[in-house]
Amino acid sequence: MSWDLILTGLAGVVAMATPVVFATLGETLTERAGVINLSVNGTILLSAMGGFVAALTTGSLWLGFLVGMLIGGAVAFLVAFTSLTLKQSQVAVGFVLALFTRDLSYYLGNPFVGKQGPRVPVMPIPGLSKIPVLGELLFDHDPLTYLSIVLIFVTWFWVYKTRPGLILQGLGERPAAAYARGANVRLQRFIYTVLGGMLVGLAGPTYSLSVKAGWKGTISGLDGIGWIALALTIFGAWNPLRGAAGAYMFALLQWLSLVVQPYLPGVPTQVLQVAPFPLMILTLLLVNIGNTEWMKRTLAGLPPDARHFISRILRALQVTPPAGLGRAFEEE
Amino acid sequence: MQVELRDIHKFFGPVHANRGITLTIPAGTIQGLLGENGAGKSTLMKILSGFIRPDRGEIRLDGRPVSFRSPADALRQGIGMLHQDPLDFPPMRVLDNFVAGSPGGLLPDKEDARQALLSISQQFGFSLDPDAYVDTLTVGERQQLEIVRLLWLGARVLIFDEPTTGISAQQREKLFAALRRLADEGRTIIFVTHKLEEVQALCHRVAVLRSGELVGEAQAPYDLDRLVEMMFGKVITVGRAEPVPLGEPVLELRDLAVEDHRLHIRGVTLDIRAGEVIGLAGMEGSGQRRLLRAAAGLIRPTGGTVRFLGQDMTGRPYLDFHKAGATYIPADRMTEGLFPDLTIAEHVALAREQTGFLLNAEQMRAWAQEAIENFSIRGRPETPARALSGGNQQRLLLALMRPDLRLIFMEHPTRGLDLESALWIWRKLKDRCRKGTAIFFMSSDLEELLNYSDRVLVFFGGRVSRPLPAEELDVERLGQLIGGYGFDRVANDAITEPQTEGKAA
Ligand SMILES: Nc1ncnc2c1ncn2[C@@H]1O[C@H](COP(=O)(O)OP(=O)(O)OP(=O)(O)O)[C@@H](O)[C@H]1O
Ligand SMILES: [Mg+2]
Numbered sequence: 145m146s147w148d149l150i151l152t153g154l155a156g157v158v159a160m161a162t163p164v165v166f167a168t169l170g171e172t173l174t175e176r177a178g179v180i181n182l183s184v185n186g187t188i189l190l191s192a193m194g195g196f197v198a199a200l201t202t203g204s205l206w207l208g209f210l211v212g213m214l215i216g217g218a219v220a221f222l223v224a225f226t227s228l229t230l231k232q233s234q235v236a237v238g239f240v241l242a243l244f245t246r247d248l249s250y251y252l253g254n255p256f257v258g259k260q261g262p263r264v265p266v267m268p269i270p271g272l273s274k275i276p277v278l279g280e281l282l283f284d285h286d287p288l289t290y291l292s293i294v295l296i297f298v299t300w301f302w303v304y305k306t307r308p309g310l311i312l313q314g315l316g317e318r319p320a321a322a323y324a325r326g327a328n329v330r331l332q333r334f335i336y337t338v339l340g341g342m343l344v345g346l347a348g349p350t351y352s353l354s355v356k357a358g359w360k361g362t363i364s365g366l367d368g369i370g371w372i373a374l375a376l377t378i379f380g381a382w383n384p385l386r387g388a389a390g391a392y393m394f395a396l397l398q399w400l401s402l403v404v405q406p407y408l409p410g411v412p413t414q415v416l417q418v419a420p421f422p423l424m425i426l427t428l429l430l431v432n433i434g435n436t437e438w439m440k441r442t443l444a445g446l447p448p449d450a451r452h453f454i455s456r457i458l459r460a461l462q463v464t465p466p467a468g469l470g471r472a473f474e475e476e
Numbered sequence: 477m478q479v480e481l482r483d484i485h486k487f488f489g490p491v492h493a494n495r496g497i498t499l500t501i502p503a504g505t506i507q508g509l510l511g512e513n514g515a516g517k518s519t520l521m522k523i524l525s526g527f528i529r530p531d532r533g534e535i536r537l538d539g540r541p542v543s544f545r546s547p548a549d550a551l552r553q554g555i556g557m558l559h560q561d562p563l564d565f566p567p568m569r570v571l572d573n574f575v576a577g578s579p580g581g582l583l584p585d586k587e588d589a590r591q592a593l594l595s596i597s598q599q600f601g602f603s604l605d606p607d608a609y610v611d612t613l614t615v616g617e618r619q620q621l622e623i624v625r626l627l628w629l630g631a632r633v634l635i636f637d638e639p640t641t642g643i644s645a646q647q648r649e650k651l652f653a654a655l656r657r658l659a660d661e662g663r664t665i666i667f668v669t670h671k672l673e674e675v676q677a678l679c680h681r682v683a684v685l686r687s688g689e690l691v692g693e694a695q696a697p698y699d700l701d702r703l704v705e706m707m708f709g710k711v712i713t714v715g716r717a718e719p720v721p722l723g724e725p726v727l728e729l730r731d732l733a734v735e736d737h738r739l740h741i742r743g744v745t746l747d748i749r750a751g752e753v754i755g756l757a758g759m760e761g762s763g764q765r766r767l768l769r770a771a772a773g774l775i776r777p778t779g780g781t782v783r784f785l786g787q788d789m790t791g792r793p794y795l796d797f798h799k800a801g802a803t804y805i806p807a808d809r810m811t812e813g814l815f816p817d818l819t820i821a822e823h824v825a826l827a828r829e830q831t832g833f834l835l836n837a838e839q840m841r842a843w844a845q846e847a848i849e850n851f852s853i854r855g856r857p858e859t860p861a862r863a864l865s866g867g868n869q870q871r872l873l874l875a876l877m878r879p880d881l882r883l884i885f886m887e888h889p890t891r892g893l894d895l896e897s898a899l900w901i902w903r904k905l906k907d908r909c910r911k912g913t914a915i916f917f918m919s920s921d922l923e924e925l926l927n928y929s930d931r932v933l934v935f936f937g938g939r940v941s942r943p944l945p946a947e948e949l950d951v952e953r954l955g956q957l958i959g960g961y962g963f964d965r966v967a968n969d970a971i972t973e974p975q976t977e978g979k980a981a
Pocket of ligand 2: 519
């Protein structure tokens with residue numbers, strides 16, 4: 145394969161990763177605040193369908209994205225309301241919503257399947273897009289990709305460098321301590337859940353109006369992406385940079401599975417298409433393996449040098465969830 | 477700042493936790509607050525620091541009536557509280573913990589905060605590294621961080637809820653020195669504790685709560701017997717238990733080694749005989765817990781052998797130890813020992829030998845009632861474990877132990893418990909010893925270690941002492957050893973070298 149083709153492919157990876165980045169960033173914010181929004185998978189489908197229909201019928205791309213974000217925000221609001229106000233299980237509610245919104249998107253979207261809709265145009269950034277390699281890789285995309293890259297850094301900056309970000313870290317870690325430091329825990333959790341949901345909702349139209357333009361119902365190929373975003377949130381150790389890196393890695397795997405297809409004629413294409421999913425699960429295993437009892441026991445049996453070396457690597461990979469994740473908090 | 481509490485009432489459902497408490501604390505004093513478990517001390521302090529609202533009553537600061545909407549609001553008005561379990565963010569850095577929640581714009585001025593952190597720490601002789609992660613600090617250091625943070629935010633009244641549980645003797649001295657200094661500067665200190673000797677050493681005055689009521693006040697110097705009587709409503713005598721005859725070895729450790737990423741402890745050789753009590757002493761995190769866990773099969777030792785009841789159990793999981801007649805009672809009763817949402821009856825039913833598949837409600841109630849009576853648990857069969865006070869949780873854990881145990885592993889058997897509960901727990905444990913059960917425990921309470929152990933192992937700087945007979949030690953000597961003073965001569969690796977009996981420095 146020629147260098148040019150590889151470069152074009154890699155630029156495609158950056159574009160493909162855009163919606164996954166949105167969803168992962170959104171879920172990262174939500175979970176940092178201590179709420180698990182499990183509905184991501186269905187939310188992406190419903191907002192992809194809703195955004196597509198809105199843009200198709202009104203002709204306004206803007207409206208398409210707005211509708212997608214509103215859908216994401218609304219589903220997240222349901223999760224927040226049932227868990228934070230009604231004190232129901234976040235996991236149960238989120239899971240039911242994930243299934244419900246998925247089926248709802250297939251049902252409501254049925255009349256629009258296969259229609260030709262508007263598509264976000266590519267806008268090379270003048271000047272920057274002429275830089276060799278980097279220009280094509282990063283500066284020859286549609287505005288959403290630029291937005292996603294900017295958002296990675298904004299989210300990271302917000303979480304780690306700002307005053308509200310410090311409290312956000314605390315919200316998921318120890319809500320009681322955040323409360324003692326003046327945070328309105330319930331309100332803030334509500335806000336971050338809805339905000340995170342809106343980012344997830346942005347992922348949908350990013351597919352249906354850009355990356356995989358159109359709506360094809362059950363064969364849209366979007367089912368499963370949301371679960372990947374949830375896995376990436378964990379893989380990313382709730383750090384926006386690491387989560388986004390995971391999103392690019394996932395897109396890269398997807399692209400590679402297409403690239404190797406011609407060279408592996410014996411392997412059914414379906415196998416290659418779904419290969420990135422089990423690979424993601426494997427990476428997830430890797431980050432948690434150091435926490436397991438059997439790993440600790442196995443390590444204890446090794447000679448000291450090997451043991452120290454392996455445990456150092458495992459520690460670097462290892463992630464620990466926010467201690468208050470998914471837990472209710474009462475102010476009294 | 478002078479603090480006045482007037483006729484404070486607080487109900488939690490049917491529980492009347494504070495019943496009309498009126499107390500005035502002058503500025504510049506260290507006010508002790510004593511009371512048994514469940515007396516209502518924490519409730520009163522949480523009301524004063526804005527965590528919970530009183531159902532009735534008034535708070536006045538320097539004569540001015542105030543009300544607090546939240547803890548942050550209370551802090552703005554000058555009242556800061558250190559909770560027993562420091563309310564901080566363990567995975568974050570010291571500096572970020574320090575800054576989080578401070579007023580100001582979007583971007584915190586970290587340089588400024590760093591300077592403030594360092595200069596306030598320095599005033600009190602604390603050495604806090606702003607870039608360290610809080611989960612690498614000891615409980616004592618986390619307290620220091622909270623103190624510095626609250627002072628930085630302008631606290632003029634500081635409340636300490638049982639601050640000395642889980643910190644070393646040295647850290648306690650440092651803490652006391654800091655408190656005295658704060659009081660000298662005119663700040664008001666409220667010090668909640670169970671321990672009379674701390675009141676005696678530190679507090680200018682003391683108030684005693686019992687069952688939600690203020691039953692008395694006293695000023696230094698104190699009549700300790702009278703304080704005990706006020707706390708419990710009766711006279712309590714601390715008698716030394718009579719010696720228990722020892723039997724066959726129950727647990728035999730040979731050259732046992734444990735390690736984590738910092739510690740490498742090796743060469744622990746010890747026989748624990750039936751009826752014997754072995755205590756592990758040392759600063760928090762010196763390896764006691766790992767050794768205890770390794771001896772119980774909860775973690776795998778990195779070397780050496782463990783024999784339990786004559787059988788080689790090295791590397792076998794805890795479940796096998798448990799089947800053979802050992803049990804492990806962790807310090808974190810609520811997360812590792814009990815199920816917070818299960819009731820007493822359910823716990824008791826779970827602990828019994830299962831006969832049928834279905835639970836028999838009548839039978840469960842009867843068992844629970846029996847446990848509640850035999851172990852004086854304050855609760856009903858349908859009370860969930862999380863609603864029990866610390867002392868009652870520990871009583872429940874004891875009630876759940878099988879009658880035929882040969883060995884009990886315990887972390888901090890009486891941490892957080894009042895004098896009466898602590899005595900009671902040990903009376904029950906010693907009854908077991910008399911029937912041939914051995915006890916292997918760790919504690920940071922020197923009195924407890926000396927009063928109840930037959931032999932003590934001291935941990936210091938990644939090393940262990942050889943087993944030291946408790947009657948050859950006293951509180952002062954043990955405190956020194958824990959701090960490393962004179963440790964070399966008792967270390968377990970010292971015996972292999974030629975004994976050059978140096979002079980006690
Ligand atoms: N949030 C709550 N909900 C219900 N009951 C509570 C709550 N907090 C405290 N209580 C009850 O109020 C009473 C007083 O509890 P409090 O924690 O003030 O006691 P304490 O004196 O601090 O005891 P300890 O020495 O064990 O810390 C207890 O009976 C306790 O069970
Ligand atoms: Mg208390």
